[in-house]
Amino acid sequence: MNMMSEAAVEKALDQKMNAVPFKMIGKDVSVYYGEKRALFDVNLNVRENTVTALIGPSGCGKSTFLRTLNRMNDTIDNCRVTGKITLDEEDIYDPAIDVVELRARVGMVFQKPNPFPKSIYENVSYGPKIHGLARSKADFDQIVEQSLQKAGLWNEVKDRLHEPGTGLSGGQQQRLCIARAVAVSPEVILMDEPCSALDPIATAKVEELIHELRTNFTIVIVTHSMQQAARVSQRTAMFHLGNLVEENDTDKMFTNPDDQRTQDYIMGRFG
Amino acid sequence: MTEIVSSSSPAFVRPTAARRDIGIKRRYAAERRFRAYGMVAIMTGLFFLFVLLWTVISNGYTAFQQTTITLPIEFAEKVIDPKNERAANPSKLMTANYPLLVRDALVKALGIDPKNRAEVKKATEMVSASARMQLRDIVIANPSVIGTTVNVSLLAEGNIDSANKGQIDLAVEESKRKVNDQQIGWMKTLTDSGAMTKDFNTGIFTFGASSRPEAAGIGVAALGSLYMMLIVLVLALPIGVAASIYLEEFAPKNRLTDLIEVNINNLAAVPSIVYGLLGLSIFINFAGMPRSAALVGGLVLTLMTLPTIIIATRAALKAVPPSIRSAALGLGASKMQTIFHHVLPLAMPGVLTGTIIGLAHALGETAPLLLIGMVAFVVDFPGSPMEPSTALPVQIYMWANEAERAFVERTSGAIIILLIFLVVMNLGAILLRRRFERRW
Numbered sequence: 001m002n003m004m005s006e007a008a009v010e011k012a013l014d015q016k017m018n019a020v021p022f023k024m025i026g027k028d029v030s031v032y033y034g035e036k037r038a039l040f041d042v043n044l045n046v047r048e049n050t051v052t053a054l055i056g057p058s059g060c061g062k063s064t065f066l067r068t069l070n071r072m073n074d075t076i077d078n079c080r081v082t083g084k085i086t087l088d089e090e091d092i093y094d095p096a097i098d099v100v101e102l103r104a105r106v107g108m109v110f111q112k113p114n115p116f117p118k119s120i121y122e123n124v125s126y127g128p129k130i131h132g133l134a135r136s137k138a139d140f141d142q143i144v145e146q147s148l149q150k151a152g153l154w155n156e157v158k159d160r161l162h163e164p165g166t167g168l169s170g171g172q173q174q175r176l177c178i179a180r181a182v183a184v185s186p187e188v189i190l191m192d193e194p195c196s197a198l199d200p201i202a203t204a205k206v207e208e209l210i211h212e213l214r215t216n217f218t219i220v221i222v223t224h225s226m227q228q229a230a231r232v233s234q235r236t237a238m239f240h241l242g243n244l245v246e247e248n249d250t251d252k253m254f255t256n257p258d259d260q261r262t263q264d265y266i267m268g269r270f271g
Numbered sequence: 272m273t274e275i276v277s278s279s280s281p282a283f284v285r286p287t288a289a290r291r292d293i294g295i296k297r298r299y300a301a302e303r304r305f306r307a308y309g310m311v312a313i314m315t316g317l318f319f320l321f322v323l324l325w326t327v328i329s330n331g332y333t334a335f336q337q338t339t340i341t342l343p344i345e346f347a348e349k350v351i352d353p354k355n356e357r358a359a360n361p362s363k364l365m366t367a368n369y370p371l372l373v374r375d376a377l378v379k380a381l382g383i384d385p386k387n388r389a390e391v392k393k394a395t396e397m398v399s400a401s402a403r404m405q406l407r408d409i410v411i412a413n414p415s416v417i418g419t420t421v422n423v424s425l426l427a428e429g430n431i432d433s434a435n436k437g438q439i440d441l442a443v444e445e446s447k448r449k450v451n452d453q454q455i456g457w458m459k460t461l462t463d464s465g466a467m468t469k470d471f472n473t474g475i476f477t478f479g480a481s482s483r484p485e486a487a488g489i490g491v492a493a494l495g496s497l498y499m500m501l502i503v504l505v506l507a508l509p510i511g512v513a514a515s516i517y518l519e520e521f522a523p524k525n526r527l528t529d530l531i532e533v534n535i536n537n538l539a540a541v542p543s544i545v546y547g548l549l550g551l552s553i554f555i556n557f558a559g560m561p562r563s564a565a566l567v568g569g570l571v572l573t574l575m576t577l578p579t580i581i582i583a584t585r586a587a588l589k590a591v592p593p594s595i596r597s598a599a600l601g602l603g604a605s606k607m608q609t610i611f612h613h614v615l616p617l618a619m620p621g622v623l624t625g626t627i628i629g630l631a632h633a634l635g636e637t638a639p640l641l642l643i644g645m646v647a648f649v650v651d652f653p654g655s656p657m658e659p660s661t662a663l664p665v666q667i668y669m670w671a672n673e674a675e676r677a678f679v680e681r682t683s684g685a686i687i688i689l690l691i692f693l694v695v696m697n698l699g700a701i702l703l704r705r706r707f708e709r710r711w
Contacts, residue, residue, distance in 0.1 A: 070601070072597070075596075075597075075600055100605055107602070108601035110601070112594055114592075115598075116595065116598060116599075117595075126604075130608055180598075184602060
């Protein structure tokens with residue numbers, strides 16, 4: 001009886017998940033750094049308004065895959081990407097695609113909080129300014145306030161918007177970076193281990209924030225913490241040695257994974 | 272607990288206390304020796320710096336004083352304009368016999384018999400020959416002065432100035448001295464009557480070149496140096512920064528850019544006289560620019576300063592953390608926006624420091640200027656960088672070749688002024704760096 005209901009719940013979840021359309025589709029994605037191949041024909045799709053966690057041991061290619069999604073790998077000199085990645089059925093590696101526009105649609109939050117050494121206000125308003133999203137001071141004020149509110153930082157900084165962003169605490173800086181990414185109104189937000197430089201309380205705040213952001217944005221997050229993946233994501237993808245091992249619903253992944261390697265990694269047998 | 276202790280490996284033998292002690296002592300001794308070497312090195316450096324400064328300052332501080340003789344000059348009409356032609360022919364005032372005015376005033380002040388020509392000659396030698404120009408300028412500026420008597424402060428001649436500062440040894444036999452006993456006596460008379468005084472020497476800052484030390488100054492040379500510094504700043508800063516940004520941020524990393532990088536680093540070490548030769552053959556012989564002009568000097572110094580600025584700027588750009596670039600690129604900024612909005616402002620203190628140090632280097636540079644004809648005897652202030660001028664360090668070089676005692680002190684005085692400029696520029700660089708240094 002118990003078994004039955006569990007299976008039924010799982011099935012229901014699966015169906016619910018399967019009904020969510022794909023936002024980004026990665027097909028046979030391979031990445032080379034010079035001669036070295038870092039990713040081997042990864043097929044991984046990202047569902048809309050879902051948090052997808054990428055896990056795996058260090059050097060497994062999860063950050064590399066994340067960075068292919070907004071072409072941040074372009075900034076690395078000898079990096080080459082093959083395969084096809086689409087965003088809303090548009091090939092993002094198409095020469096006709098403007099990287100600047102792509103990155104406005106696919107934002108990014110980095111491992112170490114990296115606010116610009118400018119004021120909090122300037123940090124948040126920089127993206128809208130270069131993309132021409134606002135004209136008047138009032139528009140900018142509104143975007144800054146909304147973004148900071150979405151990042152859960154408004155109440156903490158509303159009285160010191162013109163103080164430097166670098167003066168905030170680590171957790172606040174990371175939320176400022178999230179606000180900065182949100183201000184451009186992207187469709188997808190990529191997060192590369194956003195909590196690895198934060199203490200547990202700041203981490204909890206950021207995780208809560210990710211949970212809230214999910215309603216408006218599609219989120220892909222790379223994390224080293226299995227607990228974090230389990231807490232924040234709906235889908236989880238496990239990478240190992242440049243291969244995608246398994247991609248599944250997070251609940252299933254952490255209770256009953258299909259692949260033995262996933263099982264071993266989650267149990268802490270390697271990695 | 273006891274079980275655990277007893278179960279530890281019996282094979283483990285502690286090294287004896289004595290052996291460990293020796294090792295630690297040696298380590299501390301080595302560290303103390305190393306510190307001592309460092310202290311000795313720094314003390315040696317400080318000692319030589321002190322000797323240098325002491326020599327320059329002790330020789331040079333007197334250059335900022337100048338002996339003047341204040342005499343009641345009677346601008347007698349019968350001397351200046353005996354035929355009363357000045358209304359018809361103003362140039363008469365230019366060629367009037369002004370030395371006679373000085374002579375008459377001196378003879379009166381010292382009570383010498385005007386008929387004793389040898390004494391009168393010795394007396395007039397005490398006043399600088401530049402007094403003639405001084406009086407002429409007074410008369411031309413204000414012709415109504417003719418016929419009146421005015422107290423005028425005239426520069427004392429260089430040797431009298433030296434004697435007044437106690438730099439001429441009076442124990443030496445009179446015939447071997449530049450100043451004879453009679454003149455010493457007159458100096459005493461003039462000093463006692465308050466006519467001869469030692470004042471602050473403004474002339475050293477304002478005069479141009481002169482073969483008479485009392486009328487020589489660094490004014491023209493300083494203006495030439497200023498022109499050159501402006502040219503260097505206007506050309507080297509934008510070219511250097513643009514080159515660095517391209518090389519650091521845009522250029523592909525390949526053999527060609529490696530070669531360029533190596534060459535830039537080498538150029539920074541090329542002897543400056545080579546730049547002088549290059550400037551001579553390209554700017555003067557090929558492009559036909561005027562000799563001795565600050566323009567050519569500025570161009571040569573620009574070439575010389577460029578590698579310094581490029582190296583400093585590249586280092587400053589490299590020091591901007593990559594996370595700032597990622598942040599801007601991740602937001603969808605273009606490469607140029609990333610560089611001009613974020614990277615360059617953060618690198619600016621380093622760029623400015625490099626530029627100021629490069630400028631200071633250029634300000635003190637002499638060798639290349641010798642080759643492009645800036646070792647020139649320039650009396651008049653250059654109205655533009657195209658006109659002949661000279662430079663501060665070149666002026667020092669020229670004065671150092673002069674024999675008079677008064678030029679020795681002026682050489683050191685000019686070195687002091689140059690050193691003050693350099694110290695101020697370097698201080699400015701440090702302050703800029705402090706002021707704009709940012710944490711991230």
